[in-house]
Each structure stands twice: as structure tokens, then as C-alpha cells.
Amino acid sequence: MNSPEASVTLVVDGARATVATIGPASLLAVLRDHGHLVVKGACEQGECGSCSVLMDGALVCSCLVAAATCDGATVQTARSLLADDLGAALARHGAVQCGFCTPGIVVAAEAALASGVALTRAAVVDALAGNLCRCTGYQGIIAAVLEVDAARRAPR
Numbered sequence: 696m697n698s699p700e701a702s703v704t705l706v707v708d709g710a711r712a713t714v715a716t717i718g719p720a721s722l723l724a725v726l727r728d729h730g731h732l733v734v735k736g737a738c739e740q741g742e743c744g745s746c747s748v749l750m751d752g753a754l755v756c757s758c759l760v761a762a763a764t765c766d767g768a769t770v771q772t773a774r775s776l777l778a779d780d781l782g783a784a785l786a787r788h789g790a791v792q793c794g795f796c797t798p799g800i801v802v803a804a805e806a807a808l809a810s811g812v813a814l815t816r817a818a819v820v821d822a823l824a825g826n827l828c829r830c831t832g833y834q835g836i837i838a839a840v841l842e843v844d845a846a847r848r849a850p851r
């Protein structure tokens with residue numbers, strides 16, 4: 696039996712799109728099917744964080760979100776974040792190696808940076824606890840996030 700099809704309207708990285716969703720398709724699947732390949736999928740069980748996006752400002756694993764529930768949502772992927780100060784800091788600290796985890800890392804880190812609370816090392820570790828990186832050992836990632844937090848707080 697075919698699964699029911701529905702359509703939802705999303706704003707992804709500032710662009711509005713109406714997309715078809717079939718049955719229990721995840722937000723991750725729909726995003727990738729519509730060209731948002733910066734959003735990575737690996738475990739598809741909420742364990743690795745590679746699929747992280749901000750949905751209406753909240754950090755979510757897009758593999759765990761049913762696309763059919765997302766009508767009207769605003770989704771931010773790593774696309775713009777990779778090009779800003781955080782992406783640059785990660786590169787400077789050698790925190791991008793194979794790069795597979797990087798989109799999820801920048802999204803999770805941005806959620807922490809946007810919290811308004813000055814970040815400690817422990818807070819960064821906690822914020823990234825759901826994002827697995829098999830390459831870097833995390834030290835460069837943590838240093839980059841702390842550097843960006845300090846820079847954004849510095850008087851201009």
C-alpha cells in the first residue's frame with residue numbers, strides 16, 4: 696500500500712519552498728532530496744548529530760523530525776554558518792579534517808553561541824555532546840568555538 700503524500704511549506708536558509716513528503720519521511724530526507732546536501736545523514740537515529748539543523752531557532756536532529764510536521768517551519772542549515780566567523784575559526788584551528796561532521800558541529804555550536812551566555816569550555820563540550828567527530832579529537836573544535844564566543848563579545 697502506498698504511504699500518504701502531503702506537502703509542506705518550509706523556509707530553508709531564507710528560501711521558501713513547498714515540498715512533497717511521503718509517509719514518515721524525515722526532515723533530513725526531504726532536505727537532501729531538495730538539494731540541501733550540506734545536511735549530512737549517517738546514523739539516522741539521533742546519535743551522531745551530523746544532520747543537525749536549527750528549526751524555528753531550536754537545535755534538532757533532522758533525522759528524528761517527521762517532515763510532515765514541519766509545515767510553516769523556518770530551517771537554518773550549516774550553509775551560511777560555514778562561511779562566517781565560526782567556519783573560519785574551525786579552519787584556522789585545524790578542526791575540519793574529513794569535514795563530514797562539520798555542518799552538524801557548526802549548527803550545534805551556533806545554537807550555543809546564540810544562547811546569550813558566555814561559554815566555558817565545559818559548556819562547549821556539553822553543547823557538542825551530541826555531535827560525533829571521528830577525526831579531530833575535538834580540541835580544535837572547542838578552541839574555535841571559544842574563540843568565536845570571545846570575539847563576538849569583545850567591545851567594538
Ligand code: FES
Binds near residue numbers: 735742743746747757
Ligand atoms: S543522522 Fe541524525 S543524528 Fe545521526
Ligand code: FES
Binds near residue numbers: 791793797827829830
Ligand atoms: S572532521 Fe572528520 S568526522 Fe569530524
